[in-house]
Amino acid sequence: MKKQLLFAAALMGAAAALAQTPPAVGDRDTPGAAPVLATYARPEAPLTPEYPPAALRQELQGQVMVKLRVLASGAAADVQIRTSSGHALLDEAALAYLRRARFVPARDRSGLAVDSLVVVPIRFVLED
Template identity: 45%
Template sequence: MAVPHPAPALSAVPQASREAAPAPTAPAIAAPAPAPAPAAPARETAPIGDAAYLRNPAPDYPAFAQDQGWEGRVVLRVHVLANGTPDSVDVRTSSGRRLLDNAAMAAVKRWTFVPAKRGDEAVDGWVNVPIDFKLG
């Protein structure tokens, strides 16, 4: 985005006169025009990955993990592209069980997100996605 620059001030060019020139005086120096106030930065919003809102499928609860009685919370760090697809998914906080972490990652990689916004423009962004595995 181009930043507007003020136009340089034009100085008056003296015209020849038939009258006697007055005694020389110090040239008047015009004060520089104030710089325009910087535009307020466009408001940026984070990506949204609410599973219910976007109808993203919940992760499969691995049968072995259920048989073992494993429960836990995985927090994933997701880089969401401007088109709403996840670019990278990493474990930010592990459940303590790799099987649950991997199941959460596999599901979120297939999700669709509402991308981050800068003003009205969709941009890449990061979001943390908590996934809970609880036996009923």
């Protein structure tokens, strides 16, 4: 029986699959207000983290919800588990991968790249 990895919600570069915090009310001219977003952050390329070999051997599966800040530079920051898969191996693999991932940043109404918060679902699923 051959097992393979299936990324059910692997965010194939589609912004629709990336759960974002809703745009905040405010603009650049209001001190302390978050910018109104014209576009959301999205991955630069399809997200395809490696299935940890030990998790494959144990046939572990689950979904990790990871909260992170996409910086205006496109880098990920403040990467943390929002909802665990229930397996430390899968959680750590998702965190490590997303720390290295690159994103197209969100943009405000004037077209400037801005920081934004996103929640990324990573599903580790074995399929026969």
